[in-house]
Amino acid sequence: MQIVNFTPLSAFIGGLLIGYSALIFYLLNGRIAGISGIFSNIFLSKTNWVDNVLFTIGIIIGPFLYKIFINNEVNFSISTSVDTLIIAGLLVGFGTKLGGGCTSGHGVCGIGRLSPRSIVATLVFMLTAILTVFVKGLVS
């Protein structure tokens, strides 16, 4: 195994921030900071609509603030075809809705709550994602 591009400190600090966001959302609003739920319900439900929209806009404002106040250089690159983008987007939307959560809802909050459903879901999507990357490597 070869370790590359490892950035433990910034990863850990970013992780703490994500945790604090979840803490605020739970202690103040009583809700789980699961992004697939928050975002999808903008299109599927009237409940907490304004809250969900504001949380989503906040997620987009965050990187802008980072660029303005911390560092203008943010590494970002997607190298893929439009077809793959569409298929991946459909799978992520469909799968998170069917499985009731994503990396934040099941991963960060569900595991934190020691929910057996979330622990299983996180193991399953980690596994299929790792396998997908592995198979992609074989094909290309």
Place this chain on the structure above:
Amino acid sequence: MNTKLASGIAGIIFGLGLTVSGMINPEKVLGFLNIFGAWDPSLILVMGGALLVTTPMFFLSKNKEKPMLCETFSLPTLTKIDSKLILGASIFGIGWGLIGLCPGPAIASLAMLNTHSLIFVGSMIAGFILQKIIFK
């Protein structure tokens, strides 16, 4: 302070966290998923940092009657590990592995002002709606 303002603030901190940690960059996430190749373990530290906050928080707030800004805690009611959970998580993982984008970073990456993110997020919304139609 009301729940709307709190939602906005929580969202901003979440977006900041995704940017600071580098998770906004799908290539970095793919580096983590590439366990059998050149591996970038950073995502473990992101999850670890977040869980270091959420785990004690959920434990210590177990006996709290209500949140600070509204009347009730809304926690998931499902407890059974069923086929929908497994199938949904499997499908999500395949999509995640194809590009390296999951919902949070996909939304945050809209701030990078690129059409790829826009196409992905648009398809993701279509996926949400498709699921609702099929499993109604």
